[in-house]
Amino acid sequence: MSSEGPIQRRPRKTFDWSSATLAVAVVVAAAVVFWRDGQARFLEILISDLLLFVDILPKVLAACLIAAFVAVLMPREVVLRWVGAESGLMGILIATLAGSICPGGPITIFPIAAAFVAIGADTGAAIAFITSWTLLGYARILVWELPFFGGEFVIWRTIISLPLPIVAGLLARFIVGLSSRGKGGG
Amino acid sequence: MIYFVDGLLWVIALGLGLIAASRSRTLLRDSAREGVVDCVRLLPRIMLGVIGSGYIAALLPQEVVGRWLGADSGFTGLCIAILGGAFTPGGPVIGFSIGAAALKGGAGAPQVIAYTVAWALFAVQRMLIWELPVMPQRLVWLRLMASLPLPFLVVVAAMLLGRP
Numbered sequence: 001m002s003s004e005g006p007i008q009r010r011p012r013k014t015f016d017w018s019s020a021t022l023a024v025a026v027v028v029a030a031a032v033v034f035w036r037d038g039q040a041r042f043l044e045i046l047i048s049d050l051l052l053f054v055d056i057l058p059k060v061l062a063a064c065l066i067a068a069f070v071a072v073l074m075p076r077e078v079v080l081r082w083v084g085a086e087s088g089l090m091g092i093l094i095a096t097l098a099g100s101i102c103p104g105g106p107i108t109i110f111p112i113a114a115a116f117v118a119i120g121a122d123t124g125a126a127i128a129f130i131t132s133w134t135l136l137g138y139a140r141i142l143v144w145e146l147p148f149f150g151g152e153f154v155i156w157r158t159i160i161s162l163p164l165p166i167v168a169g170l171l172a173r174f175i176v177g178l179s180s181r182g183k184g185g186g
Numbered sequence: 187m188i189y190f191v192d193g194l195l196w197v198i199a200l201g202l203g204l205i206a207a208s209r210s211r212t213l214l215r216d217s218a219r220e221g222v223v224d225c226v227r228l229l230p231r232i233m234l235g236v237i238g239s240g241y242i243a244a245l246l247p248q249e250v251v252g253r254w255l256g257a258d259s260g261f262t263g264l265c266i267a268i269l270g271g272a273f274t275p276g277g278p279v280i281g282f283s284i285g286a287a288a289l290k291g292g293a294g295a296p297q298v299i300a301y302t303v304a305w306a307l308f309a310v311q312r313m314l315i316w317e318l319p320v321m322p323q324r325l326v327w328l329r330l331m332a333s334l335p336l337p338f339l340v341v342v343a344a345m346l347l348g349r350p
Contacts, residue, residue: 019231022314026238033241045240053236060232061225062195068221069202072213106316107232108195111224114321127329131336134306145302148282149289157299160343164303164336172332 060107067111076119083116083125092169095125099132099165109133123176128169135161228319235315242275242311255293255301267297268337271304281305296344303340307333 034042083091102109113126134140136158145154207214254266274281281302289298308330317326 019234022234022238026234026241029241029245033244045244049237049240053233056232056236059192059195060228062199064225065199065218065221066202068217069206072217073202073205106312110316110320117325123325123328126325127332130329131333135303145282148286160340168332168336172328175328175331
């Protein structure tokens with residue numbers, strides 16, 4: 001198996017129903033803010049969010065580049081062996097560890113997870129990876145959670161959350177197994 | 187810390203780019219182009235999500251949310267906490283400040299933990315802006331299904347372990 005064969009990636013539409021839903025919610029919310037709180041507040045929110053957008057741009061570009069490079073560079077045999085369908089519990093543990101140390105936000109994590117699935121990673125491992133990032137990601141805990149909640153609560157929550165990515169990964173494999181058996185039998 | 191994360195992202199991207207370049211120039215050019223095109227395609231959504239979420243968050247009555255998460259709100263309170271977490275709009279600032287305010291205002295620790303975990307797992311806005319556009323749909327739905335029991339498991343564990 002070549003590690004540089006063509007990769008089947010889903011073509012991305014620029015706009016679809018999920019964006020349309022959000023667009024409607026945003027327009028309604030913006031109109032209500034304008035009507036209820038006045039123009040000054042409306043502009044204040046607009047400017048602060050524009051600054052945030054400018055701040056996010058370089059991260060989006062870096063993440064898209066990482067995902068594109070990973071898709072062509074990562075040897076597929078390695079992916080299959082470590083986090084492929086036959087990787088068992090170890091694959092899910094590796095994915096959980098990777099998710100907790102992967103830097104960046106949703107901008108980074110979803111394209112990278114999709115790239116790994118495209119080159120043969122198991123869906124259960126991909127889901128453990130994402131769940132681990134959402135619940136155990138160190139950047140999120142240090143930057144956001146600690147200042148807001150304080151150490152005691154954060155340690156408590158992290159300990160409780162430790163097994164969850166593994167549970168989600170195993171459950172995802174179980175669901176995949178059920179649905180494929182259903183298709184095979186029916 | 188935030189600058190460190192940004193820097194690390196670019197170090198990884200450049201490192202991978204160098205490896206690609208050492209394999210072949212064409213490989214570098216093609217994959218870099220694919221990455222840039224992906225980024226440009228995502229821009230309208232990101233703009234919508236980032237610039238719009240401020241308005242949605244501005245409409246959110248934070249004190250009401252805090253009251254719903256009260257310590258004596260029981261199972262209903264837990265379900266509200268989980269739903270509320272999923273539908274909390276805006277970035278981490280909104281979600282964490284609501285949770286922290288609720289905790290200070292006397293909300294139950296299990297409710298707050300359920301709220302933050304549900305928000306981390308299911309944030310609907312994040313799903314619409316990021317997850318559905320960049321991942322295969324099947325993977326998104328599978329992740330949601332596999333995550334459904336997690337907030338409840340968290341509550342059980344939180345109750346067994348007791349308050350911090």
